[in-house]
Amino acid sequence: MKRLRQFSLALLLCVPCIGGAKDLGVWGDVYPVQEQSMLSFIQGRLKQLEATGEMAQMQHDFKERVIENTLRPPPVEGLLTDTQPHTLWYDPTFTVQGDYADHQGTVFARQGDRINPLSHVGLGQTLYFLDADDPRQVAWMKAQTPPTLRYKVILTNGNIKTATQQLNTRIYFDQAGSLTQQLGIRYIPAVVTQEGDKLRIVSAPMQEGR
Template identity: 40%
Template sequence: MKTSAGFPKIALSVALFACSSILLGEDLGVVGPVYPIAEQDMLVTIEQRLKALEESGELARIEEDAKARYKAYVERPEGVRLPRAQKNRTYYVDPSLTVPYDIKDHEGRVIHPAGTTVNPLDYITLSKQLLFFDGDDPVQVEWARSMIEKNPTKIKAILVNGPVLALMREWKIRLYFDQRGQLVERFRIEGVPAVVNQDGKRLEVVEYSLSIPE
């Protein structure tokens, strides 16, 4: 048998013997002592842990803490802090978007193939003004409330930050919240308060400086 330089013949023989035994299914006997699997069933472990937490009162504390955190989030969702607009600014936004996948109708027919650019304003109309404001800024809150009272059926008020449910209870109207600032990013809003209107197939965005009389 020919082997490569430096490789002991006995080692190669042992390796070949082991391989042939495995391939032929030969019983090589017991190499060492065999023990049963000692790991506890995962579900049993979880149940025991939950029982211990319940008996100690820790589970109830965890549940109350989770409820409190959920309530706090609902009262004040995650928004964005934008500066108060320093000057009046008007600009326009094209809401067109490129669909990443096929858009189908209710019968499964493709109406917009993936990669198609679609303008939502070709199909819908923005029936109300979108008023964005910071609920933690008393000046903006007062301005927004005044605007809503003047045009209650024409404005959809959207907080970018602040206690949305508290204001809803106080004003007794429905308010909306721009979670994580997705809409202000889409409309490129840099300062609040701001109002969005439809202007044909585009959107008009007006940022208002409350320090400048309108």
């Protein structure tokens, strides 16, 4: 009986709280929960771009950028011209870091050996480095008579297609300056030839101003 009275008292105490509750209404806008998939969003955006013609323009711009970068790669930084010629020598000798053997197991190089590739395989060609945007260097190249039957023209700057038409030969480009850095070339235009077991690099003098 005592427990029943305690329960009744607790219920009476709670009734005013329940009776005093009010409907506060809706605060702010309420929207149904909708989640658009990323694929649907992309497809919708593509349709919009196609309808407005933006897609065709984007494709055209991308194509032009690819062509431009292909025909005119980023120039090699840090190269100079000078009114005086410069000569330097490149020795490709290196130290073998481990033993090397052919497919039959015959060791042809041991760790610590000093090897010069030019003693085994010659360069066999002349290399020309120049900036094709510099008319002086283009004129210099046109006047060259390669001392070897084979030669390569390697640009450090300029338009490959234009240089091909100007020099009437196949054109290469020193991407990221990998060759000029390895050979230690600082001045252009430069011509590289083999003499003995070294490479001789001579930069030609250029008159000041382009």
